[in-house]
Amino acid sequence: MPSSISFKVASLYSGIMLASGIGYSATASSVEAASRVVEEVIVTAQKRNQALSDIPMSVSVLGGEELERQQATNFEDLVNKIPGFSVTGNTAGISRITLRGINTGGVASTVAVYVDDVPFGSSSGLANGSILAGDFDTFDMARVEVLRGPQGTLYGASSLGGVLKYVPNAPTTERFETRFRTTLESVNEGGLGNATTGVVNLPISEHLAIRASGFYREDAGYIDSIGNNPIPSMTDPDANIFEGTQVEEDINSVESYGGRIAALYEPSEAFSLNVLAMLQKIDTGSSNIVDADPATLKPLHDSPIKSRYHDDFSNIEYQVYSATAKWHFDAVTLESITSYGTFEQNYQDDLAAAELVPGTYLSSLLTFLLEVDPATMPLSVVQEQTTATDKFSQELRLLSQDNDTLEWMTGVYYTKEDSGIDPQVFTPINTLTGEVAVGIPTVAELTLPSTFEEMAVFANGTWYITPSFELDFGARASRNEQSASQVQDGFLVGGALAYDETNSSESPFTYSLSPRYEFSDYTSVYARVATGYRPGGPNILPPGVPADTPRTYDSDTLTSYEIGVKTGSEDGRLALDLTAFYLDWDDIQLYALVNNFGVNGNGGTAVSRGFEFTASFLPVDGLNLSLNGAYTDAYLTADTDPLVGGLDGDPLTFVPEWSFGLNGSYEWDISSDIAAYIGGDLGYTGERPAGFSNRDTEGNLRIADSYTMVNLRSGVDIGRWTIELYGKNLGNEIGITAIESEGSLPNGAVGLGMLRPRTLGVSVGAQF
Template identity: 45%
Template sequence: NTFEMRGQAGIDDTAHGGIGYNAAAVFNAPLGKNAAVRVDGFYRSDHGYVDSIGNNPIFNLLTGAELGRTLVAKNFNDRKSFGGRASVLFDPTNNLSIRLTAFAQNLNSGGGNFFDINPATLQSLYGGFVQSVYQPEPTHIKYRVYYGTADWDIGFASLFSSTSYSTFKEDLETDDTFALGAVVNLIADLGPAAGLFGLPVLAQTPITRPLGLQLFQTTGTKKFTQELRLASPNNDTLEWLIGAFYTHESSAIDPQNLLATEFGTDTVATDVAPIALIFLRSTYQEYAGFGNVTWHITPRADLTVGGRLAHNNQHAHEVLTSPLIGDQLADDKSSESVFTYSVAPRYELSKHASVYARVASGFRPGGPNVIPVGSPPGIPTTYKADRLTNWELGLKAEAPDAHLWSIELAAYHIDWKDIQLFEIVNQIGINANGGKAKVNGLEFSGALRPVPGLTLSSNGAYTNAKLKDDTPPLTGGFRGDPLPWVPRWSGALHADYEFPLNPRMGGFVGGSLAYIGKRNAAFNERNPDGSLVRIPGYTEVDLRAGVNVGRFTVEAFARNLFDKRGLTDAFGFNGASFPNGAAAAAAIRPRTVGLTLTANIAP
């Protein structure tokens, strides 16, 4: 029930790229005695830093003539996002609270963050952030969420309801010129004569001009959820909660069209037949009931036990039309029930320290495989949920003066079974269930405040995650292989110091050092000797400093201060996925320095 208005604006400069900027604002105001409204919005423009340099020509397979080269485009992976949220809180009575919220966000990108690397050295193939892309690859995303909650104290318990409806839409384009462009140009160049060679006819007259190949895809999801929870009041002996959950999701890839284009553009070549037209719709419906009970055995010991039974029904329908691979129709369903549970005892060593244990299970839903009508027998039409069981022991402690220090320690073991994998059965790609994996780990976090204004904190993790069974050959994993992209060691150190400059002005400085250890790429990304591709670890340093003057704060920052090129993804090590035998990688954002101004306009 307070009036608040706050705004923020910033500017930054990214190495190898250019200037970006951002702005945000929030407004909060009471509406009488029992209601309030809160509105916020933001806009952000991140400058790109990946280039395409007009190299790697491709040639007509019939004439040998050059069809074209990669785009000449600088900093094309720019990203712009904007959105906002509006929320109304209404308390019609002392024991009923209602909140209604709407959220919207749009994201537009000019291209991906990947760049070409040497598969042997993992270094940039062309000395910088260069991607071999022949045609633009823009992405446009719209996300909308509408939800309402009601919290009603009915005396013997509280009843909580959460209702939401969300929509997601993504329009993206993918350049497939390198993979299929030469073949499409060959067939189009033959015109009607292609049929004489047993090839599909793509053009009624020979097409001699260069053609590119572009995938145009629109993906959408509409999702409704409803959850009800009935919870007992706080009690010194026994507390309970029961609830029900329902969701219905309708998703579609409509369309997914692979089309010939005028080379170097995303302008469709209308005199060339579509290479492939794909339409896919699916639904996911889940019902679940859940509950938990907490028993306070003594003033220092308690035990929480919970369970959840869920059932889902799924349906997928696909239509594919293609002169290259033929037409396909698929319609499949699946149905599955899964029970999960948790058991969590806790014991207070003192008012400021406790130990706990927890055993809990989780799952990822299975689903139907989209099998074309008329496929050979023996292809599984569904795949099961894969499941995790987690065992954890932990300690939480803090100083009697909680502001002095705090620490959390945890050790855990995870069993993962029926791992969902992709494999080929009778020349049909399907989702399937593989074997098992295990994860052993340690986690630490702590904070220390040795003097007024100074906060030192850190966190770290040790993770040993490996396969217990071989995977299907297409996935490429063997027993004992580390799970992809899981570092054995990771951690971070943070330091922040606030200090007075004069009675009206304060200053602050801070820094962070984050470390991500070595990781392995995907199981099927291997070196010529058969060993897994090993991704180097990296360290990132961030700095910040600023002043507070009344209602205003000015902060200067530097992220990735030493401009490290820490890899976060890498793939395509077979030598044929990208031009010039390259693989592809993505990295943390290059060094970015900037300035942010925040104004607390009211109160």
């Protein structure tokens, strides 16, 4: 199986894998490992087993063992390990991921997330797919592959920025394996967290194996809510509708847990079947937002404080089920991938201080409109919402065998999504009791069911023109059809109203072309031209919108021009991967508020240009150094709709111009059965602009400061046991991960999403 051969590599050497796909075969002795024969890393980025160094595009690979050793479990932990990768968000499981700056803050995703060959999440713009991408736990992963976009020919919709692909360890009939790990950690200004993980691989026979893994993590909170910031009355500025915010510590704790079970049945070399079931839950007590000064973007308090009036939380659940069958014939291989996946988010948002219209608080507005006496029934509001997608997909593909002249693949793909925001409810709260206010009419309740259906045919091939020169090419033709409707009720949205179903359809076409020339076994250059798209769809229009507001919006498209060099020394101790790119983005999908309703639209153009690199160096046996970085100059080349607020020349949302990651580790043998290691990494993320409408009093985009993260780790392997000490964010950097608009917090404060503060931990594991 690919996963069993691609990572016969010690975690010590994952930096080499990042650079060019070169690694070392691991043994018990780290010193011996450093001198062994170089072995290629095999990946499935192009849906067939290939050496990473032979792929004519920019791909990063993170080994599962190294991710575990570095305690890298989520999107945020991957930022300084993947060049050009950005994360925006303030709540666990609710993150917008971006590659090469392709981000304007829209609703639909620009980076597709896969579990093996299974697409996860919504492809439409009606189910918050951009912020509900699958943030899967990395325990017992063989690797994480990151393909920079566009990837429209092989991966289809919503991969115009790229693809993030989780590859779990597959069951194997070769050996019995079990291992577990338990961790205890302390976060600055917060409490104690813990984690427990475990996996077992059980060969039932020479043809059947089962692998099961599970994890439980509890991340301690570190943000407090204190009794401050009373809400003023709209009619009497000297009066307060109710007392100050809640008094509670560590409100942003996170509990996540889940597991996978997979079975491999391989009765002969001609047939194999791999089935998988996976479940993950992420329950968050509150967001990572803190009160900050809108002018300086500095926290208003010495410790992390958020002004919270009511509980705000998010509960997310992922499910993935798949069956992958492969039939090997003499000349071709037929593969079938059938999958069903779901995600569901239930959340409650505290709107006590949120402004519905400029200068007024929503709770105060309700008090005024409903003529409620604030002395006997002070009102505030919470928003409750459920967002869900059920996704079925089927892919069939036919692959040629390895060939010195022409290798090809062709296939068909079908997917059906049923999504819904059902319901979205604005509920009045009696602040004297903390319960739902009695006798108050419905404020607002909305449902938005939608469907997305797509059929595609695709083909890809590699023509080996000479032993040194090859041409990779591909194309994909798709057809998608969508429908959506909306039902609403409540006096703030014009009463009961049901909209007619709105439909849309499109037939996008994408292609890629990549010549590659090999100067030697260790050095090659390539160029790549590729296109991608993000599906358009129907709009459900709010009451009172202008007559020319479109009922549908179109796909946006992206064309990429890329050149790259992959090189390394003959002995494998030095490796370099360097890529330069220019991305041309047209008909950008934009999200705007019209009469306080979200509307999708198209408008304007943008470009993103820059370069990325990854370098690895093994100067002496046991010492591994790697450096990655990216320069990204991404900006609008035309004004957006005034409702969106983007101007020609504005940098794209939350994209750092510069980012770097430096990693080093050293491993040595203390005795024949004891090895020790130390390691660390440093990540720099440059300044990032907020959304186009998030500007200061002078009209300039708000800018998040740069930050530098320092992580260290040290441990010993004693036979089957491992003990590790680690520290994350040792400098206690206040790294900004999101900037909210003014009005979401009381007294004019702006909300900042922040990195997890300094965290110290100890981990003990065993393998049998």
